[in-house]
Amino acid sequence: MPTSQRYPSVQALEDMILAADIESPANTTEDRSVARRTGARTPARSVMKPLRSVAIFGAVGALVAAIALPAYAQSKPAEEATTLQQLAAVDAQSLIVASEATAAPLVHGAFTATTPEEIEKKKAEEAAAARAAAAASTASASTGFDVSKYALVSPGSGEVRYPLPQGSYNVSRTLGSGHNGADMVCPALTPIYAAAAGVVRVSSESYYGYGVGVVIDSVVGGQRVSTTYGHMTYGTRQVEVGQTVEAGQLIGLVGSTGHSTANHLHFEVKINGTLVEPIGWLAANAG
Known part of the structure; x- marks a missing residue:
């Protein structure tokens, strides 16, 4: 008014x-x-x-x-015109920072796996490493070779397989004294499997003294690995040159061709072109 x-x-x-x-x-x-x-x-x-x-x-x-x-x-x-409620709100939102306060730095290496999946994976890796060490120790004791340096993958992972069914063979001799591999004695026509996935480099009915033989080139644990399978029975080869195979795939049957006096598989392993003791290598990587 x-x-x-x-x-x-x-x-x-x-x-x-x-x-x-x-x-x-x-x-x-x-x-x-x-x-x-x-x-x-x-x-x-x-x-x-x-x-x-x-x-x-x-x-x-x-x-x-x-x-x-x-x-x-x-x-x-x-x-x-400030109310008591407004004054209280302002005070409630005030912040006092110490002049010498500093933020604690975060160090990446200070923390590890925290999820259940990461923890289980870590445990599995540690268990695999322990099994590999134990297998290498056993193989070294039985063969007389230090095979700890042969471990490329975790034993039991499936990346490396035994070339013959377990329990079907006996090792008559192994690497040394002018012999380049291990002789695994077993009955004729026992199935032979690829020890590792790779590409077939050799598949022949007459491969030098090996008789019917197959050679497979693989990469295992980041290393170039070559495996040789000799003395197969004639006409039993299951792979051709250039073919890609999987670990554990059937490649032939045991025989006594070439320089052989009994049915057996001559098995050789080379890592980056260097011969290694095959039985110890199998124990360290196949489990």
Whole structure:
């Protein structure tokens, strides 16, 4: 509501006071005549004049206060009208940081596998390594060769397989004394399997002194591995040159061809072109 409609102006207040003064009983004609004869001032008029001034100043002051105070309150900056809830919220969000506080560095090597899958995988790798070490130790004791350096993959992983069924053969001799491999004696027509996945480099019915023989080139544990299978029975080869084979795949049958006096498999292993003891290599990698 506008201020002019709520409060009288100063001029209006003064007019009201003057009107009251004129109508006062002390200002009658009789009183004025007496005052002129005696030369005295009318008592009521003498009293009312100072009162009128006081009333005017009082009314003006009240009017100024009534107009100025609401206007000042409306002109107060909004940011000063802060409630207790707002102050509490500001304090609650305050943060004090120590001048010398530093973040702890994260070291990548300080943490290891944490998921169940990673933990199981780690346990399996450790168990495989332990089996490889035990197998290498056993093979070394039985053959007289240190085969620990032959381990290329975890034994039992399936990457390396025995070329003959387990329990079907006996080792008559192995690497050494001019002999390049291991002679694994067993009955004729015993199945022969690829010891590792690879590509057939040789497949022949007359491969030098090996008679019917097969050679497979593989990569095992990041190393170039070549395996040779000799003295097979004629006409039993199951692979051709250039063919890709899997570990454990049938490649032929045991015989006594070439420089041989009995049915057996002559098995050779080379790692990066160097002959290694075959029985120890099988124990270290096939399990």
